[in-house]
Amino acid sequence: MGRETNTGMESDKSGRRGFLKKSGALGAGLILANPFNIISNPLNTADEVKVALVGCGGRGGGVAFANIPKIPGCKLVAVCDIVESRREGFKARHKKRTGKSINAYEDFYQMLDKEQLDAVVLTTPDFWHMQHTVDALEAGIHVYCEKAMSNKLEDAYKMAAAMKKTGKLLQIGRQRRSNDRYRFMYHNLLKKEEMFGRLTHAIGQWNRSQIWTQRPNKKDKLDFKTLKKYGFDTEDQVYNWRNYKKLGGGVVSDLGSHQIDIFNWFFDAYPKAVYATGNNSYFGFEQADTMATILEYETPKGPAIGIYENISNSRAIGVYERFVGDNGAFIISEGKDNKIYRESRVKSSEWKHLIDKGYIDQYSKVAKYKSKESGDSGIKETAPQIAYDIKDIKDLDIIYNLPAHTAHLKNFIEAVRGVEKLNYDAEMAFKSEVCIYKIHDAINAGGDKIKITEDDYKVI
Amino acid sequence: MNSLEYFHDAMATNFSLKIAGIESSVSEHVAGLCFQRLDELEMKLSRFVPDSDVSRINRMKSGEEIMLEEEVYDCLRLAIEVSLLTNGYFDVGTAELSDIYRGYQNGILNEFEYSNAISTAMSEKAEGSLYLNPNVAMIHCVADGLKVDLGGIGKGYALDLLKEYCLENEFENFSFNAGGSTVLVCEETPTKFKLSAKNEQIDIRIAHASVSSSGTGQQGNHIFNPATGENEERIYDRVWVCSPQAGYSDAFATAFFSMQEREIQEVSQDVEEINWVAVSSDGTIKFIYKKEKELI
Numbered sequence: 001m002g003r004e005t006n007t008g009m010e011s012d013k014s015g016r017r018g019f020l021k022k023s024g025a026l027g028a029g030l031i032l033a034n035p036f037n038i039i040s041n042p043l044n045t046a047d048e049v050k051v052a053l054v055g056c057g058g059r060g061g062g063v064a065f066a067n068i069p070k071i072p073g074c075k076l077v078a079v080c081d082i083v084e085s086r087r088e089g090f091k092a093r094h095k096k097r098t099g100k101s102i103n104a105y106e107d108f109y110q111m112l113d114k115e116q117l118d119a120v121v122l123t124t125p126d127f128w129h130m131q132h133t134v135d136a137l138e139a140g141i142h143v144y145c146e147k148a149m150s151n152k153l154e155d156a157y158k159m160a161a162a163m164k165k166t167g168k169l170l171q172i173g174r175q176r177r178s179n180d181r182y183r184f185m186y187h188n189l190l191k192k193e194e195m196f197g198r199l200t201h202a203i204g205q206w207n208r209s210q211i212w213t214q215r216p217n218k219k220d221k222l223d224f225k226t227l228k229k230y231g232f233d234t235e236d237q238v239y240n241w242r243n244y245k246k247l248g249g250g251v252v253s254d255l256g257s258h259q260i261d262i263f264n265w266f267f268d269a270y271p272k273a274v275y276a277t278g279n280n281s282y283f284g285f286e287q288a289d290t291m292a293t294i295l296e297y298e299t300p301k302g303p304a305i306g307i308y309e310n311i312s313n314s315r316a317i318g319v320y321e322r323f324v325g326d327n328g329a330f331i332i333s334e335g336k337d338n339k340i341y342r343e344s345r346v347k348s349s350e351w352k353h354l355i356d357k358g359y360i361d362q363y364s365k366v367a368k369y370k371s372k373e374s375g376d377s378g379i380k381e382t383a384p385q386i387a388y389d390i391k392d393i394k395d396l397d398i399i400y401n402l403p404a405h406t407a408h409l410k411n412f413i414e415a416v417r418g419v420e421k422l423n424y425d426a427e428m429a430f431k432s433e434v435c436i437y438k439i440h441d442a443i444n445a446g447g448d449k450i451k452i453t454e455d456d457y458k459v460i
Numbered sequence: 461m462n463s464l465e466y467f468h469d470a471m472a473t474n475f476s477l478k479i480a481g482i483e484s485s486v487s488e489h490v491a492g493l494c495f496q497r498l499d500e501l502e503m504k505l506s507r508f509v510p511d512s513d514v515s516r517i518n519r520m521k522s523g524e525e526i527m528l529e530e531e532v533y534d535c536l537r538l539a540i541e542v543s544l545l546t547n548g549y550f551d552v553g554t555a556e557l558s559d560i561y562r563g564y565q566n567g568i569l570n571e572f573e574y575s576n577a578i579s580t581a582m583s584e585k586a587e588g589s590l591y592l593n594p595n596v597a598m599i600h601c602v603a604d605g606l607k608v609d610l611g612g613i614g615k616g617y618a619l620d621l622l623k624e625y626c627l628e629n630e631f632e633n634f635s636f637n638a639g640g641s642t643v644l645v646c647e648e649t650p651t652k653f654k655l656s657a658k659n660e661q662i663d664i665r666i667a668h669a670s671v672s673s674s675g676t677g678q679q680g681n682h683i684f685n686p687a688t689g690e691n692e693e694r695i696y697d698r699v700w701v702c703s704p705q706a707g708y709s710d711a712f713a714t715a716f717f718s719m720q721e722r723e724i725q726e727v728s729q730d731v732e733e734i735n736w737v738a739v740s741s742d743g744t745i746k747f748i749y750k751k752e753k754e755l756i
Binding site: 032065209212215335338370390 | 508539576577
């Protein structure tokens with residue numbers, strides 16, 4: 001089937017040749033080699049999309065060095081950051097990895113003037129999103145902006161309105177919208193197969209042991225005059241901007257917005273009312289570190305309730321979204337917690353067609369080894385409750401087969417090329433931002449019910 | 461300044477980080493960043509995370525190829541290297557065998573089904589062929605059937621990356637412990653650890669090295685002989701390997717658990733990254749290999 005090439009290990013470590021010779025029989029298995037029958041050039045593409053990255057922090061690193069290299073034709077041409085060591089560090093790292101030079105800027109507008117950009121990717125603190133987005137869109141440049149859209153609802157609105165007005169693309173970085181499994185769950189299992197019946201409850205949580213704060217990086221050598229110019233009052237605000245109300249949106253925006261957006265997506269509805277409570281008693285930052293909310297929905301199939309919590313002092317039971325319908329329930333997450341349960345009144349034969357289609361599988365991946373179809377392996381120990389997993393992701397218009405952050409950015413790049421439509425444009429994202437800010441209002445209102453009207457969700 | 465210890469659950473175990481010589485506010489910050497990095501690595505390396513690269517590798521069909529995250533690519537390269545050095549005893553292609561064993565343990569498969577399943581999986585595994593591109597971070601599925609599990613190397617590999625991070629940030633005295641199965645020490649003064657067998661305990665000291673152990677105490681019979689698919693054979697109760705790198709100590713400890721003493725010694729003599737190897741098989745501990753100039 002293939003030919004082995006020099007692995008590089010033999011020349012590096014000549015003392016090991018004897019062992020390598022012994023292993024010459026290895027023709028199958030996992031080997032280091034180029035297969036002759038596969039043409040490996042996935043990154044060739046006709047239309048190059050020139051992209052600049054704004055914000056050279058942690059998420060920016062993911063975009064520049066993990067996401068963009070996997071997207072055909074997506075070319076990083078410039079980076080922008082107000083901290084010199086960060087932007088120059090990115091520039092050097094990019095040169096080292098790709099052999100190609102990029103330009104580095106402190107000033108966003110200078111970059112827009114000098115570079116011939118198709119798009120910008122914004123991975124800056126929330127409070128900078130609106131101005132950069134609106135100005136880029138009005139300059140004719142498409143924008144991919146990390147969530148949250150902003151730390152102010154009125155600014156999120158301005159972003160969505162600018163997208164509509166300019167006709168340029170604005171995708172918001174809630175990457176689950178481009179996650180193959182989430183898309184498969186929505187399009188195939190929920191919409192096409194309606195396997196869970198009427199969804200009545202969504203329960204979500206993002207629990208973590210603590211809010212890890214960052215200490216100043218000695219290499220950064222911050223210039224306070226520059227920081228002040230860009231809206232930062234203290235050194236701590238540069239590293240921990242999420243904890244400040246004037247710069248970020250706190251845990252509800254950072255974490256909750258991902259998951260409440262999934263509630264909205266899978267329910268095909270947006271909340272009519274929210275109740276919420278929260279406090280900052282655990283860490284004492286400006287933003288709430290602990291919160292819980294109840295959201296009331298009127299879905300196309302009937303009323304539904306969303307329940308969401310965020311805890312920052314215990315990682316107990318982690319991060320997931322759980323949906324309950326009258327025919328079944330499921331847990332979905334970007335981590336390990338993923339399972340589908342059939343309600344006992346639904347006969348197994350009613351879900352058999354989903355197994356036959358290869359959509360779901362039973363028995364923790366070992367169903368194919370069972371003698372009979374279900375439940376009968378003889379008289380022995382008590383078997384566990386039957387649960388199902390998503391099996392083959394198929395029958396979707398697009399299957400990215402990429403990590404979700406990369407898939408979401410790829411969807412944006414393909415939309416810039418005119419090949420795909422955005423999976424999550426700013427108008428959709430704005431509706432979920434409305435929920436988030438109404439939760440903030442509810443927390444501030446001390447537990448009162450906050451109603452949300454249809455007009456609140458509109459972008460004119 | 462005293463040393464401070466921090467804990468974090470990841471990769472189905474409890475990790476700890478002990479840091480000495482710096483203020484608590486700084487060490488807490490270091491721990492936070494290390495544990496965040498660990499969580500990121502788990503999302504990429506774990507076959508139990510359906511969006512991970514390893515899960516995507518395990519779903520590949522013949523003729524498909526995927527691009528890999530840098531860390532997954534590096535870890536797979538290391539796995540191939542150790543596999544070659546141990547004549548295939550280190551084998552990351554045992555995920556299907558593990559799933560079948562879990563299915564049996566959980567009462568989903570009976571004895572008959574279990575036995576047949578192992579035979580079937582071994583046949584499919586023998587057919588499977590994955591080519592890791594030597595030049596770019598890509599993997600090609602030439603023939604499907606091989607399912608990857610980095611459980612025998614991933615924790616060690618992760619500790620090596622965390623060590624790099626600490627050194628880059630000029631932290632010099634620290635140690636990591638991955639659930640007791642791998643410890644990585646970077647200390648000016650050697651730290652004492654115990655190797656325990658049924659009838660004996662031995663103190664060892666480590667300063668700039670990693671020690672990993674393999675056995676059946678915590679996870680049952682989870683190590684499969686890649687040649688037979690069996691996990692019931694027992695040469696040792698436990699194997700310990702010391703190496704400057706945790707990725708090596710973790711992987712070699714896994715491989716050596718299924719190898720005879722003579723084979724282990726042959727491999728160790730030829731691998732500069734192995735400092736020493738100890739085994740327990742009759743309630744006592746025996747060092748079966750030590751470098752001439754012992755490194756601790």
